[in-house]
Amino acid sequence: MLKLFQHNTPKIHELEKASSAIDVRELNLWFGDKHVLHDISMRIPKNKVTALIGQSGCGKSTLLGCFNRLNDLYNGCKYKGEIVIGGKNINHAKVNVARLRTRVGMVFQQPNPFPMSIYDNVCYGLKLQGVNIRRHLDDAVESALKEAALWEEVKDRLFESAHLLSGGQQQRLIIARALALKPDILLLDEPTSALDPLTTLFIEELMAELKQRCTIVIVTHNMQQAARVSDYTAFFHQGRLIEYADSDTLFTMPEKKQTEDYITGRYG
Amino acid sequence: MVNLIRGLFTAVQRQSLVISLSAFFTSLLLIGLVYIFILIASRGGAYFWPDPLYLVKYQHSNQSYSVFAQIHEQNEEEKIVQLRYSHANNPYGSFLMLEEQSIVSQQQVLDVAEIKLNDGRMIFAAPDFLITPQHARAALDEYSQVVGEVETISSEIERLQQDTLAVIHQSLVELNRKGVEADAPAREKLQQRFRAVLSEIRELETLRDNYQLSIRFADSRTLTLTVAQIAQINLVNQLSLTEKWQVVARNVWGFLSQSPKQANTAGGVFPALFGTVLMVFLMTIIVTPFGVLAAIYLSEYAPDNSFTTVIRISVSNMAGVPSIVYGVFGLGFFVYTLGGNIDTLLFSDHLPAPTMGAPGVFWAALTMAILTLPVVIVATEEGLARVPKGLRSGSFALGATKAETIRKIILPIASPGIMTGVILAIARAAGEVAPLMLVGAVKFAPNLPIDGEFPYLHLDRQFMHLGVLIYDGAFHSQTDAKSASMMFASCLLLLVVVFVLNVTAVILRTRLRKRYLQG
Numbered sequence: 001m002l003k004l005f006q007h008n009t010p011k012i013h014e015l016e017k018a019s020s021a022i023d024v025r026e027l028n029l030w031f032g033d034k035h036v037l038h039d040i041s042m043r044i045p046k047n048k049v050t051a052l053i054g055q056s057g058c059g060k061s062t063l064l065g066c067f068n069r070l071n072d073l074y075n076g077c078k079y080k081g082e083i084v085i086g087g088k089n090i091n092h093a094k095v096n097v098a099r100l101r102t103r104v105g106m107v108f109q110q111p112n113p114f115p116m117s118i119y120d121n122v123c124y125g126l127k128l129q130g131v132n133i134r135r136h137l138d139d140a141v142e143s144a145l146k147e148a149a150l151w152e153e154v155k156d157r158l159f160e161s162a163h164l165l166s167g168g169q170q171q172r173l174i175i176a177r178a179l180a181l182k183p184d185i186l187l188l189d190e191p192t193s194a195l196d197p198l199t200t201l202f203i204e205e206l207m208a209e210l211k212q213r214c215t216i217v218i219v220t221h222n223m224q225q226a227a228r229v230s231d232y233t234a235f236f237h238q239g240r241l242i243e244y245a246d247s248d249t250l251f252t253m254p255e256k257k258q259t260e261d262y263i264t265g266r267y268g
Numbered sequence: 269m270v271n272l273i274r275g276l277f278t279a280v281q282r283q284s285l286v287i288s289l290s291a292f293f294t295s296l297l298l299i300g301l302v303y304i305f306i307l308i309a310s311r312g313g314a315y316f317w318p319d320p321l322y323l324v325k326y327q328h329s330n331q332s333y334s335v336f337a338q339i340h341e342q343n344e345e346e347k348i349v350q351l352r353y354s355h356a357n358n359p360y361g362s363f364l365m366l367e368e369q370s371i372v373s374q375q376q377v378l379d380v381a382e383i384k385l386n387d388g389r390m391i392f393a394a395p396d397f398l399i400t401p402q403h404a405r406a407a408l409d410e411y412s413q414v415v416g417e418v419e420t421i422s423s424e425i426e427r428l429q430q431d432t433l434a435v436i437h438q439s440l441v442e443l444n445r446k447g448v449e450a451d452a453p454a455r456e457k458l459q460q461r462f463r464a465v466l467s468e469i470r471e472l473e474t475l476r477d478n479y480q481l482s483i484r485f486a487d488s489r490t491l492t493l494t495v496a497q498i499a500q501i502n503l504v505n506q507l508s509l510t511e512k513w514q515v516v517a518r519n520v521w522g523f524l525s526q527s528p529k530q531a532n533t534a535g536g537v538f539p540a541l542f543g544t545v546l547m548v549f550l551m552t553i554i555v556t557p558f559g560v561l562a563a564i565y566l567s568e569y570a571p572d573n574s575f576t577t578v579i580r581i582s583v584s585n586m587a588g589v590p591s592i593v594y595g596v597f598g599l600g601f602f603v604y605t606l607g608g609n610i611d612t613l614l615f616s617d618h619l620p621a622p623t624m625g626a627p628g629v630f631w632a633a634l635t636m637a638i639l640t641l642p643v644v645i646v647a648t649e650e651g652l653a654r655v656p657k658g659l660r661s662g663s664f665a666l667g668a669t670k671a672e673t674i675r676k677i678i679l680p681i682a683s684p685g686i687m688t689g690v691i692l693a694i695a696r697a698a699g700e701v702a703p704l705m706l707v708g709a710v711k712f713a714p715n716l717p718i719d720g721e722f723p724y725l726h727l728d729r730q731f732m733h734l735g736v737l738i739y740d741g742a743f744h745s746q747t748d749a750k751s752a753s754m755m756f757a758s759c760l761l762l763l764v765v766v767f768v769l770n771v772t773a774v775i776l777r778t779r780l781r782k783r784y785l786q787g
Contacts, residue, residue, distance in 0.1 A: 068665060070661060070664060070665060073660070073661065073664060075572070098667045098668065098669050099667065100667075101664065101665055101666065101667040102666070102667035105665065105666075106661075106665040108658055108661065108662065108665075110658050112656070112658035112659050112661075112662040114659060114662065114663070114677055115659075115680070115681060115783070115784040124663070124666055124668075124676070125666035125667055125668075128666065128667055128668050128672055129667070174662070177666065178665070178666070181666065181667065
């Protein structure tokens, strides 16, 4: 298993600016009066898997939600600072949020297939983009499902309800749904916490495949998972970025004591 | 029911007062409901059943009488019998209360018939013989043949009246409107034709009325009816059970398809049934988009502040406003203000005769829509709130805007909730009477709101409503409210209509739920 993920990972400070997919600069975020994220600055490298770890409530999921501005849905959410994706600051007021979200896909903790057929689920985003030609949709559905390693299991029942799939299949369907839009970045918010170990393994293997095509940012509570799948890991504590390094370094020789305490399970 | 009783017993065994009390009141409720249904169904159903006819001989102030009668009600304690009878002096059937000891004899005789006339009146008498232009005294066996001949003449008369006379009349009215002088040649010519057709019709009518039926009452006095008057003759005492059910089927069909006669005590209720369904249908069309859009705004777009709280409270309070208040509002605002203004703007050439400024089916539907709006809003809001948050964020995360998310994800999933609201609205609207009487429902409307005349759907017309018919029936006479009457039959029909509308909506809701919730 480990073999799959052993790459020659450059150290974080060796990364060039040009190779970052997301550049976060002095990001602060408040929910109402609550200061949730403090001065976050980090670069997330292209075509790598970056894991965000930390205790519940440390702000890692919130940070993930900043990357596709899903936090906008919550009342009283304010933020300051820049997040540069594709050379543009996405926190700018004039950014087309819907368009941004087609470039930055997201997979949630609970699989949330729409109450439609498998086929309609996968082409939901494409249809919103105005793609209506049946042949194009067919092709996109097939390739997205293949990328999400679901095609073989569902190719004979594309028009059955997505709710009839198992939990793991549903989660892969959500991944396929996001991939159908050919996003540059895929955000995974604890994608396997509701799944059994075998399915989890399956999805982890999938991530290793997918990072050829897009940048992956994953939030996880599972330390082993972070170590297994990610190239880089960022540790958050109480809304602050404590330590950010390539995963080998962070999990073997953490610089900060807080990080060491967390990854060895002394708290959290 | 069985479970309920079993639960009641277990509760008593456990000596749990709360459980047994609540079970008691629940069963009371159920019994009440069942009793109401049985009363309405039996009284309403009996209206269609051919009652046996008796030859009743009775004494009254030292004189003896004999009549053909239905025995409607017997009060065992006070020994009073209610008869519906026919008599040569009073052939069309009226009610009579008799003390039991004044009745000398009562027996079923075979040759007496229930004769229903086209105008809805009923005669109990024995048919004797037929009178035709060819025979002064023809046998009764020829009745069906005679009816055929009469029908041929009648349809000829109808054709003349509708196709020829009405057209000439229309042209005359047109000339009047244009102010053509009374002695203009065109007008003279038309009037001449009018008179010619009229006399042709008169001739045919005389010919038709030469077909007659002579009937005999219990005291051997006779009466002659024209065959054209008669709608149905049932020799009720000779009918077998299957034939009785055939009569019931014919009566039910007549009840559903004919217009009311004799000031809503006989005939059918078709215009009322039609009016009720049309009004509910129009109301549903109006209230659903209004209610759903209002609910969407309130729960998806409106900011969560004190103003929206005030709106929400007002919406709930609207549901508690007495319905007659809506009736007055509808009359004052919709009919007189809105309708009056529409008249001055669009139909000013018809004034002072109002077009939209008078009560009509559209204003009634609009009033009922306002009345049922809160129900739809509240149910829809609940349905919207039940849409899982994950689906919303899932849709947004795929680049959907708020409007797209509402249209493609939220509304379909909330549709069972919306249907619940619509069901409740329909049930409420179909049963309301009071506000309708102010804004367009009448005891008798000469025309249906839909006909073959342009623009086909006449929203300005007054309409008949089952509830109003029942209300009207209850004030006719005491005998109506006591016995199997048209009022009960209308009640039964109203129940059936509400039930059918509800069941349709529930089936629709279940299907939507299956489609969008369980997947």
